[in-house]
Amino acid sequence: MSELVYDGVAMAGRQLRRVRNSPGLAVLTQLMPVNMLLFFGYVFGSALAMPGQEYRSFLVPGLLVATAAGGIMTGMFQAAQDTHRGVTDRFRSMPVSRAAVPLGQAVADLVVTTVGTVPLLLVGLAVGWRVEGSAAAAAGAVGLLLLFRFACTTVGIHLGLLTRSEEAAGQLGASFFVLPLLSDAYIPTGNLPGWLRTLAEWNPISAVTTALRDLFGNAPVPDGAAWPVAHPVLGSVLWSVVLIAVFLPLAVRRYGHC
């Protein structure tokens, strides 16, 4: 266990150094949601009629979760890049705890995400988003967000170890861009046709988004939603735990697999 912690810290340190040495990609990744907030916020915000609801306040939690879901892409790309460039094999040939490489990557990603979310929050505050609930509830919201990010990164790492190629990971990653579109991240699901609404509400992103809106006090839990959205906090925790429980062991096995 202490081996795992020592190796994991070394691996996480490696990922953080990489970001420090080449910050370009990380900065670009974090600029995206800020652009989307301004773009969606003012374009959709003008077109979408949401009674009793300021669209931009609705959108900020959605973008936070959509960005967290981007952990699939980031995790996948990094894992595929390491495998493709032979760095993974270097670690595999060394006496390194098998779980340390995926875990270190996911933990380092949490640090980067925490720092990287600050610009989105600041721009959110500038366009009218506020924390309207208690500080404790807001802290809970941040906790849920980070837990979900960790889960998504885990999924990404497993997929990246499977694809093994930077190009394939890039292509596959781009297709995950649609995941938040099929959720309540950008739009309320209430107006969707029945089957589509069900699909969107069983998207893990919807549970987390609804939980954040509830905890930040931005929007109430919608009526008549599917179970994970109707019980957003528990739904978010369960989704994240299930994703981690399935994909972390798969990623560790895949990493150790020869």
Added chain:
Amino acid sequence: MTTTYAVLSEGLEKRFGAVHALRGLDLAVRQGAVCGLLGPNGAGKTTAVRLLATLLRPDAGSARVAGHDLVRDAAAVRRSIGVTGQYASVDGDLTGHENLRLFARLHRVPGPNDRAAELLGRFGLAEAADRKAATYSGGMRRRLDLAASLVRRPAVLFLDEPTTGLDPASRNGIWDTVRELAADGTTVLLTTQYLEEADQLADDIVLIDRGRVARTGSPAELKALVGRYAQAVVADRDALPKAAAVIDQLTGAEPQFDHDGHTVGAVTTDPTLTLPRLVRELDAAGVPLLDASIRQPTLDDVFLRLTGSPA
């Protein structure tokens, strides 16, 4: 004295789908020796090294590396080996120093910072220590790769094509390092497509072909299998058949003619056939001799002869 083997494998098999990459590889690398693993493209060299470096799991067979079972005690194998190859790479987004320090930490080497600086100095990379490895030239990158596999002195070092694509100066530098390591008692298993490299470095050579060992021996033993090549160059094309008859009679082998119409030669395994004798016999037959030679075979000849395909 009994020989101890740093690498000993029996019947190693590996399939990738329909491709049967290794079909029962039996390998014995003497402790402290430099063993050159040669074979045509697709023979299974890289698969063999990846298996022995615990990067792949064998489908069948067994092996011991530095005394540890490859499958049951992979962790102990990993503590005893260093790997430098086309695949096991350093991180281009980290500096040279950061890479070596990370590997030193993972190997639990005391004083990882000092160890990194020491290795950078030894491999002529001190000035590039704080540059990202991605900005290194091919030769510098290869030296950093090699340094990375020596962070903790390995009992067995796997070098997969360590000098492919390098200029002669960089290549000589790597060769010197390999010789130093071997002199220090490190066992080296080297794959290469340059036969000269194997000739320069290897104590033993293992020729593999289609996933199996085709032949083993020292470079000299392998060359002796092929024999020397006796050759004559004549001043006048009309004298060529006469020269061919002499060479045929001396070697007992089928004479081969060059395209220039002036040169004929044949393989000989007769140790009593010396250059003076060759010249005397040709001269006595009245051949207007311009040049004569008995060439030692190169490993290329060995390769062609034993595997039927060029390296």
